Amino acid sequence: xxxxxxxxxxxxxxxHIAIICSDYAESKRFYTExxxxxxxxxxxxxxxxxxxxxxxxxxxxxxxLFSFPNPPVRPSYPEAAGLRHLAxxxxxxxxxxxRLEAMGVKTEPVRIDPFTERAFTFFQDPDGLPxxxxxxxxxxx
Numbered sequence: 001x002x003x004x005x006x007x008x009x010x011x012x013x014x015x016h017i018a019i020i021c022s023d024y025a026e027s028k029r030f031y032t033e034x035x036x037x038x039x040x041x042x043x044x045x046x047x048x049x050x051x052x053x054x055x056x057x058x059x060x061x062x063x064x065l066f067s068f069p070n071p072p073v074r075p076s077y078p079e080a081a082g083l084r085h086l087a088x089x090x091x092x093x094x095x096x097x098x099r100l101e102a103m104g105v106k107t108e109p110v111r112i113d114p115f116t117e118r119a120f121t122f123f124q125d126p127d128g129l130p131x132x133x134x135x136x137x138x139x140x141x
Contacts, residue, residue: 024067
């Protein structure tokens with residue numbers, strides 16, 4: 001935790017996570033229809049030829065989904081420097097992985113974290129951003 005000189009916390013919470021996509025319609029569908037995030041606000045910024053979609057996950061986090069013309073491809077494998085992945089908690093990883101697979105989203109085999117003994121799996125968004133599902137009750141790595 002970051003502390004001020006007086007010892008109080010400076011950082012309070014994660015405000016939002018920003019994601020740039022290459023195909024706005026496909027990513028909007030993925031994050032709203034497949035992952036089930038709620039659309040809060042959608043804005044088209046003509047001067048930037050860019051959409052910005054604010055997505056909610058309960059009351060805790062907001063994802064900002066941006067489109068820009070011709071964004072560079074995100075390096076992912078081997079592990080690139082920078083953001084590694086997004087991780088979401090779910091009640092039942094096996095059940096959620098099966099739901100995603102039924103919707104055409106390829107998931108990795110479910111594994112068990114040796115430290116927390118919680119199940120987890122990974123899959124990717126339409127642009128290859130790694131996303132983790134982690135069974136509630138444990139800490140995501």
